[in-house]
Amino acid sequence: MMNKIIDLRSDTVTHPTLKMREAMMNAEVGDDCYGEDPTVQRLETLAAEKVGKEASMYVPTGTMGNTTAILAHTHAGEHAIMDIECHIYYYENGAMSSVGGIMPIVVDSSDGCPNADVVEPYLQRSPTRYPKTSLICLENTHNRRGGRAIGLDRMGAICELARRYGVSVHLDGARIFNAALALGVEVKEVAAHVDSVMFCLSKGLCAPVGSMLAGDADFIQKARLARRQLGGGMRQSGVLAAAGIVSLTEMTDRLIEDHDNAKLLAKALLQFDQLDLRREDFHTNMVFLNTEPLGISAEDFAERAAQHNIRVSVYGPTTVRLVTNHDASREDVLYAAEVLVDLIRSILNRAV
Ligand code: TLP
Numbered sequence: 001m002m003n004k005i006i007d008l009r010s011d012t013v014t015h016p017t018l019k020m021r022e023a024m025m026n027a028e029v030g031d032d033c034y035g036e037d038p039t040v041q042r043l044e045t046l047a048a049e050k051v052g053k054e055a056s057m058y059v060p061t062g063t064m065g066n067t068t069a070i071l072a073h074t075h076a077g078e079h080a081i082m083d084i085e086c087h088i089y090y091y092e093n094g095a096m097s098s099v100g101g102i103m104p105i106v107v108d109s110s111d112g113c114p115n116a117d118v119v120e121p122y123l124q125r126s127p128t129r130y131p132k133t134s135l136i137c138l139e140n141t142h143n144r145r146g147g148r149a150i151g152l153d154r155m156g157a158i159c160e161l162a163r164r165y166g167v168s169v170h171l172d173g174a175r176i177f178n179a180a181l182a183l184g185v186e187v188k189e190v191a192a193h194v195d196s197v198m199f200c201l202s203k204g205l206c207a208p209v210g211s212m213l214a215g216d217a218d219f220i221q222k223a224r225l226a227r228r229q230l231g232g233g234m235r236q237s238g239v240l241a242a243a244g245i246v247s248l249t250e251m252t253d254r255l256i257e258d259h260d261n262a263k264l265l266a267k268a269l270l271q272f273d274q275l276d277l278r279r280e281d282f283h284t285n286m287v288f289l290n291t292e293p294l295g296i297s298a299e300d301f302a303e304r305a306a307q308h309n310i311r312v313s314v315y316g317p318t319t320v321r322l323v324t325n326h327d328a329s330r331e332d333v334l335y336a337a338e339v340l341v342d343l344i345r346s347i348l349n350r351a352v
Contacts, residue, residue, distance in 0.1 A: 002309055006332045009313040011175075011203040011258070011285060011325040019250065020207065020243035027242035031235050032058075033228075039238030043245050047212040050248055051176070051197050052188035056214035057223050058241055062087075062174045064232050065198035065213040066137075067095040071226035072219055073168045073196065074134045076101025081119055082137040083112045085144035087172055099230070103131065112142030113154040116161045123165040136162050139172040140179045140190060144315070147175070147262075147286025147323075149182035152189060159193035171197040174211070177252045178204060178284040181259060187252075195219065204255050204285060205247035206326050209240050254326065258285035261324040261333040268337035272344055285324045292318040294347045301343075308339045 007013045016024070030036030040058050048056040059065040066088050074080060080096060082089050084106040088096065096102040105122060107114045114136065122133050136158060140150045155171075162169045171194040173179065180187040191197040196215035201207035213223055227233060234240075266282040269275060274293040281288075289312075291301045298314040305312050315321040324333055 002335055004332070005309045005311060006328050006336045007311045008322040008324065008328060008336060009311050010323050014204070014206040014326045016208045016243050017206055017246065017251075017326075020246045023242040023246050024239050027238045029236035029238035032237050033233045033235060037236060037238040037241070039245070040241045043241040043248075044212070046245060046248050047199075048214050050187055051173075051191040051199065051214045053191065053197065053214035053216065055217045055220035056212045057220050057227060058234075058237060058244070059198075059211050059213055059227060059232055060209060060234065062172070062198055062200045062202075062211040063092050063095065064227065064230055065211040066092060066170070066172055067099060067230060068223045068226040068232070069170045069196045069198060069213055069215075070096045070102055070135065070137075071100045071229070072222035073170060074100060074102050077103075077131060078135070079103050079105050079122070079131050079133040080135040080137055081105045081107060081114060081122060081133060083114055083139065083142070083145075084108050085112060085142070086137060086139045087143055087174065088137050088139075090144060102135075105133070110145075111148055111150055111154065112139060112145035113150045114138075114158055116157050119158065120161060123161070123167060133167060136167055136169045137172060138169060138194065139174075141175045141182070141284050143174070143286070146281050146288050147178070147284040148281075149179045149283045152183065152185065155190070156193055168195040170194065173197045173199040175200070175203060175284065178255050178259070181255050182283045196223075201244040201247040204258055204325060205251040207240075207243040207247045210244050212244075251326075255285070257330070258324040258326070261285075261328070261330055262287055262322075264330070265322060265324065265333055265337050265340075268341050269344070271341070272348070274348065275344075287322040287324075288315065289320040289322070290318055291320055294344065296347060304343055305340065308343065310336045310339050
């Protein structure tokens with residue numbers, strides 16, 4: 001058994017690279033609440049350029065980025081429409097409601113991008129008799145939909161509808177660089193039709209901390225007030241932003257390795273017809289596995305994998321998620337695949 005623990009729970013487990021640590025040590029800093037941190041300013045300019053927006057703001061987490069966006073786009077008592085499996089609804093502890101007074105309308109769509117014909121009736125409702133719907137939230141790549149990269153045609157359709165009704169669109173693009181890579185387009189194109197986009201530096205891009213929220217200058221001004229309300233105004237945050245600059249300048253192209261490794265992992269698992277996996281479902285750096293055909297819970301599967309030093313995350317009673325990342329090399333992933341294949345084989349053999 002390999003001594004090293006191969007951690008495939010998430011790409012959030014990645015450690016900052018040596019270059020990041022050096023950049024952090026040498027970062028020029030100032031009090032960012034006075035607008036005086038040159039490293040944060042460099043990061044914000046660079047991030048805005050990358051996604052083709054006027055301005056951007058550095059936030060400690062993706063969750064805070066999404067919440068500040070919702071606060072800046074809406075008023076208490078309004079509705080926001082989103083996919084039922086999206087991170088904002090599923091994982092963010094109701095921040096939009098508890099902090100922003102926003103009521104989510106959740107819709108179900110197999111690829112995670114709300115369908116225009118399902119959304120339109122909400123936008124047509126009488127403003128005097130119903131709450132106003134002021135925001136649509138999208139997610140790309142879509143985490144709980146298998147790390148799926150949602151096509152630009154799908155995003156375009158919902159953005160066009162939103163524009164027709166004067167409704168804003170926010171994109172949770174935590175993994176927007178993975179999406180662009182999988183779709184074979186520029187990151188700017190993925191963000192082109194949305195009003196705001198949040199993306200994370202701390203996932204596959206390996207920064208220790210931090211996400212960016214981008215949009216037009218007026219929107220980012222409002223978002224800065226919302227960030228302060230949430231306690232997200234930071235001081236000499238250039239120390240952290242320095243790592244984010246390395247993320248954006250040196251780490252985006254390498255995400256292809258994560259995608260390739262996920263495909264290797266998926267390929268090994270595809271041999272089990274019982275698992276009902278489909279090659280076309282592996283878009284980016286995630287592999288989801290249903291443990292039901294194995295007759296065991298996801299919890300049980302994760303425990304057995306951990307006994308072999310492979311860490312996976314439990315995503316539901318019978319759903320396991322594996323995420324390839326910078327800290328698990330191709331060899332590590334091939335080894336993990338071998339272990340998991342053996343494990344699944346032994347479970348299936350015992351079941352007959
Ligand atoms: N996702 C984490 C967990 O919270 C599930 C993970 O391991 O994938 N949007 C999306 C699509 C995300 O996947 C995440 C984190 C976030 C937002 C929030 O980012 P952070 O953790 O920085 O608040």
